[in-house]
Amino acid sequence: MLFKNLLVALLGAHAAAAAAAAAAASVDTVFTTFDDLHRNILSAQDCINGFDGGIQQGLYCGYYIYNTMMSTSAAKKALTDLDTIPADKVDAYLDRYHDIRASTKDSLDCMNQKTEKFDSAGLKIFAGLILQHFANERSSFEDLTKGRLAEENHTAIAGPVDSLGDEFGKALKKLI
Secondary structure (H helix, E strand, O other): OOOHHHHHHHHHHEEEEEEHHHHHHHHHHHHHHHHHHHHHHHHHHHHHHHHOHHHHHHHHHHHHHHHHHHHHHHHHHHHHHHHOOHHHHHHHHHHHHHHHHHHHHHHHHHHHHHHHHHHOOHHHHHHHHHHHHHHHHHHHHHHHHHHOOHHHHHHHHHHHHHHHHHHHHHHHHHHH
């Protein structure tokens, strides 16, 4: 009986330690997926910036946009799986969040400048549908972030996120 109680206590302690390690790893996983998402947004933006209306360039951009969609899904899953963002990681989280927001805004600006190229290549509506997908994801990330951050940190994302919503709206008007 003593052996059984000792074994149960050790397994319980091991499970608690494993759960704590998994929670810490989840924050690191969110950071890794956010960094990957940011890199993919920048790559897609570079491609869109160089888009000349040609089929080959359109295929390259499609590849980078697909990678951005996949990294968006991975980042969203990692954030969904996270219970909360620990207080000592909030600043690092917000830095990454705002890097993604800024690069997304720059990509939207770039897309606005390429609307005629998308139209001449027959991709305007398709680009609009993809952009609508990313606009919906922006809302999901906002909700998830608010659910994972302490309420006193919500003001750190409110204004910039609202302005990004407006930027998506402007870009969508030009494409759809």
